[in-house]
Amino acid sequence: MxxxxxxxxxxxxxxxxxxxxxxxxxxxxxxxxxxxxxxxxxxxxxxxxxxxxxxxxxxxxxxxxxxxxxxxxxxxxxxxxxxxxxxxxxxxxxxxxxxxxxxxxxxxxxxxxxxxxxxxxxxxxxxxxxxxxxxxxxxxxxxxxxxxxxxxxxxxxxxxxxxxxxxxxxxxxxxxxxxxxxxxxxxxxxxxxxxxxxxxxxxxxxxxxxxxxxxxxxxxxxxxxxxxxxxxxxxxxxxxxxxxxxxxxxxxxxxxxxxGGLEAVARNNEAKAARIYTELDRSDFWKPHAEPESRSRMNITWRIHDPTLEETFLAEAAQAGFSGLKGHRSVGGIRASVYNYCPMESVDALVAFMTDFERRHG
Ligand SMILES: Cc1ncc(COP(=O)(O)O)c(C=O)c1O
CATH class of the missing domain: 3.40.640.10 (Type I PLP-dependent aspartate aminotransferase-like (Major domain))
Structure with a gap:
């Protein structure tokens, strides 16, 4: 980039x-x-x-x-x-x-x-x-x-x-x-x-x-x-x-x-968040924290079914050029913040990384 x-x-x-x-x-x-x-x-x-x-x-x-x-x-x-x-x-x-x-x-x-x-x-x-x-x-x-x-x-x-x-x-x-x-x-x-x-x-x-x-x-x-x-x-x-x-x-x-104003921004945010939630729902490997009807489009939080893999996830993610993914200590695990200006390109790269991680460790 x-x-x-x-x-x-x-x-x-x-x-x-x-x-x-x-x-x-x-x-x-x-x-x-x-x-x-x-x-x-x-x-x-x-x-x-x-x-x-x-x-x-x-x-x-x-x-x-x-x-x-x-x-x-x-x-x-x-x-x-x-x-x-x-x-x-x-x-x-x-x-x-x-x-x-x-x-x-x-x-x-x-x-x-x-x-x-x-x-x-x-x-x-x-x-x-x-x-x-x-x-x-x-x-x-x-x-x-x-x-x-x-x-x-x-x-x-x-x-x-x-x-x-x-x-x-x-x-x-x-x-x-x-x-x-x-x-x-x-x-x-x-x-x-x-x-x-x-x-x-x-x-x-x-x-x-x-x-x-x-x-x-x-x-x-x-x-x-x-x-x-x-x-x-x-x-x-x-x-x-x-x-x-x-x-x-x-x-x-x-x-x-x-x-295009807030309607356009909202559509974009919804699309970005949906990509990550779709990956989280695809496999029991991931454990999303928020219940579906309350899922934030700004901050997406999840654990891994085997929490000992979370450190590995974060370390490998850092190696692969992703930053800021460590969850807050109150929830633990992983958090991806995808505010307005987080590009779709970053979201797609993260989803690809997650899919590959699950394939290797699942
Ligand atoms: C919802 C919410 N309220 C308040 C704060 C605290 O904001 P500030 O650091 O600007 O005082 C934060 C910071 O992340 C927040 O996310």
Whole structure:
């Protein structure tokens, strides 16, 4: 492959389109003909301001974000949103319900408990998070202020393909690992947040999409940096943002538009994931972790029927030019992350490697 790139299946930061990486390289010494490099230009310059506006406008178009929502580019990752969201949405002691579908939900629950009265409405730990819940598997407290869920469970490889019921509660979602991979019903959420480093660009930028009405009820006394109103007022330029990251997000969004938008991206993701799941279902040699109806199109997780072969699989895969395939310790085994920009070529190469591995070791 060009530049000796190998097949990268990392869970994030993850593979980006080569055309965007090349464009970035071009802009580093001189951004858009200003004579100033991308890493060196002021975030207050007209040129950079236009980048932020373009990224916001593109995200609004691509995700069909209604006009009564704000779009922010913050820092601190999704991990900061685990606490920032409850701080802005709850008064101390207010009730917040959670769908616990994996490690990242648990981390969000732990942080929210610092502010609110947390209840886990659905707990997937009983089946080691092999599926996400259906609407009849949980109830919410009618007097809760928020229901929080994680759309895609990066570690377990499960995903919600519909917006879960919230029975009228404002819905908050961590979409870090599947944002911009398919259309979503933004209007059914009060708040969506996502670290950029899977489907939107490099690490260092966190996208926050929030319904404007939230801003009317933010408790007073929050530190400026942790108050959504600060960032809305200053349009993501309250302090120095991750300028290079926002530039890449804008370029990535341009890539998505050129590709045909989220419907086209979703079809491509479905096709890529289907190739790997077909291989996993072909033989009892493989043991996929996620139950079929919850299978993530972003992170595909599996074990080998004889777990002692997993080390061999990973070692041989590394030798053959595949990277990032080791499963997270909570599941073990193997994980292939096939976000938007993982090329079909890499997926086909992986499937061919798996088929050959099964032939030799099965
Ligand atoms: C679903 C999900 N939420 C949150 C995080 C944490 O994101 P960050 O490292 O941006 O804080 C991750 C990271 O992989 C994730 O996959």
């Amino acid at each position: 060009k530049y000796d790139r190998i097949h990268n299946f990392a869970a994030g930061p993850a593979v980006l389109p080569l055309s965007v990486v090349e464009k970035l390289a071009e802009q580093l010494p001189n951004l858009k003909g200003t004579g100033i490099g991308l890493m060196e230009i002021s975030h207050r310059s007209k040129t950079f301001d236009a980048v932020v506006r373009s990224a916001q406008a593109r995200l609004r178009r691509i995700l069909s974000i209604p006009d009564d929502y704000e779009i922010l580019f913050l820092q601190g990752g999704a991990s900061l949103q685990f606490i920032m969201a409850p701080m802005n949405l709850l008064e101390r002691g207010d009730k917040i319900d959670f769908l616990n579908t994996g490690v990242w939900s648990k981390k969000a629950i732990k942080e929210a408990a610092l502010v609110g009265d947390v209840r886990v409405a659905y707990d997937g730990s009983v089946h080691n998070f092999a599926h996400v819940c259906t609407d009849d598997e949980y109830t919410v407290r009618p007097d809760a202020k928020v229901l929080h869920y994680t759309t895609n469970n990066t570690i377990y490889g499960t995903e919600f393909f519909r917006t879960p019921k919230s029975d009228g509660l404002p819905l908050v979602s961590d979409m870090s690992s599947d944002i911009a991979s398919r259309p979503v019903e933004v209007g059914k959420h009060h708040l969506i947040y996502a670290g950029a480093q899977k489907n939107l660009g490099p690490s260092g930028v966190t996208v926050v999409i929030l319904k404007k009405e939230i801003l009317e009820r933010v408790p007073s006394g929050l530190p400026s940096m942790l108050d959504y109103r600060t960032h809305v007022k200053e349009q993501s330029l309250f302090n120095t943002p991750c300028t290079i990251g926002i530039y890449v997000v804008d370029e990535i969004l341009g890539w998505i538009e050129d590709f």
